[in-house]
Amino acid sequence: MRKETPAFAKTPPTVRLVEVDAEHEGQRIDNFLVRLCKGVPKSHIYKAIRGGEVRVNKGRIQADYRVATGDIVRVPPLRLPDPGQPKPVPGIEFPVVYEDEALLVIDKPAGVAVHGGSGVSFGVIEQLRAARPDARFLELVHRLDRDTSGLLMIAKKRNALLALHAMLREGKGDKHYFALVEGDWVNDRQHIRLALTKWTTQSGERRVRPDPDGQPAHTIVTLQQRLGRYSLVDAELRSGRTHQIRVHLAASGFPIIGDDKYGTDETRAEFVRRGFNRMFLHAHQLTLPHPLTGETLKLVAPLPPACQKLLQQLESQ
Known part of the structure; x- marks a missing residue:
């Protein structure tokens, strides 16, 4: 007797081919995938990149590769964490000092990392993305140490991010x-x-x-x-x-x-x-x-x- 698949069963993840649009021009491939594969642990994404499962225009790349408009990214099946894995990032809004359609500036509290990594599961940028699920683009312009408080810039558009990076360099x-x-x-x-x-x-x-x-x-x-x-x-x-x-x-x-x-x-x-x-x-x-x-x-x-x-x-x- 054939076993029926429950209607609520999840569809297994499959390979996807995603074309990069102008909004993500210049973004690192690891950050591009973090946004594309919401909920997937970064460790899974880096493992897929190192193993050659992630490809751009059919070629292998490193985690610091920056995507270009028109690139075709092969996104392998990436599974969400098991139920025993840490809970999703809690969405938190921080005190807003300035905001418009291109730029968000917050007053970061001391003791909060700006991003996940180095023993920290998540930071300001991940919490902001979780709090603003409809935001198409949120990227750190610069960093503040975890124990430093104060003004932190987040770009809401790719062209704003690139312009701010150029200003800081100059x-x-x-x-x-x-x-x-x-x-x-x-x-x-x-x-x-x-x-x-x-x-x-x-x-x-x-x-x-x-x-x-x-x-x-x-x-x-x-x-x-x-x-x-x-x-x-x-x-x-x-x-x-x-x-x-x-x-x-x-x-x-x-x-x-x-x-x-x-x-x-x-x-x-x-x-x-x-x-x-x-x-x-x-x-x-x-x-x-x-x-x-x-x-x-x-x-x-x-x-x-x-x-x-x-x-x-x-x-x-």
């Missing part, structure tokens, strides 16, 4: 951060030019250090307030290297309060006892031309309450 626009550092900052305004290079610890943790042969990096630091043994400074990024402000300040002898990579354990423990258990680094101001209209945008995110409270404590001592 040094257009100003990005300012508030940092509370250990020590009495000497100069009212100081340029720090230290080339930086990435390295990995034995435990696999990513770090950055000054290196004459590294990538050029430039930070302008302006004193805001002296607070006894500590100083509040404004750090303006003139380049965008990983951990740039953190390493530049630490290498100058003024580590950021709460920095678990480049600060001191003793100082961090002291501030945890005060009830402050994050890094005091906040992206507070962003000035740049709008990527499509050219209109000047000046965006501001005030210091989070925990940072304001700490400054008040230090002022009263």
Whole structure:
């Protein structure tokens, strides 16, 4: 007797051929597939790419391949996670500082990664996509460290993303951060030019250090307030290297309060006892031309309450 297939049974996944449209021109193939195959774990996607199951115009590609309009992408059968797998990403909206049809700027809280990976299942971008299932395009323009709060740009159109990337490469626009550092900052305004290079610890943790042969990096630091043994400074990024402000300040002898990579354990423990258990680094101001209209945008995110409270404590001592 033949076994009937229940009407509610899921159709097994099959190979698909997908043509890339202009909206996704220049996107990395791994990110293209993440959006196309919603719910499929990234590990499955990377495995399929490495195994040659994903092909573009019938040829094998690497995960960093950037798709072009008209490319034909072979998408292999990719199964959704088993019921025992982690739950889907929860959709979360973050405080919006600015939004139009091309650009979204949010005030990211400290402690939230901007994207999944390195032991983090999901981050801001995945949560925003889950909260906005009808959004055709949402991509990070730049990164903020997990423990850094403040202004984070997300492009809502491909042409806006490419224009913003070009601006950042050319040094257009100003990005300012508030940092509370250990020590009495000497100069009212100081340029720090230290080339930086990435390295990995034995435990696999990513770090950055000054290196004459590294990538050029430039930070302008302006004193805001002296607070006894500590100083509040404004750090303006003139380049965008990983951990740039953190390493530049630490290498100058003024580590950021709460920095678990480049600060001191003793100082961090002291501030945890005060009830402050994050890094005091906040992206507070962003000035740049709008990527499509050219209109000047000046965006501001005030210091989070925990940072304001700490400054008040230090002022009263």
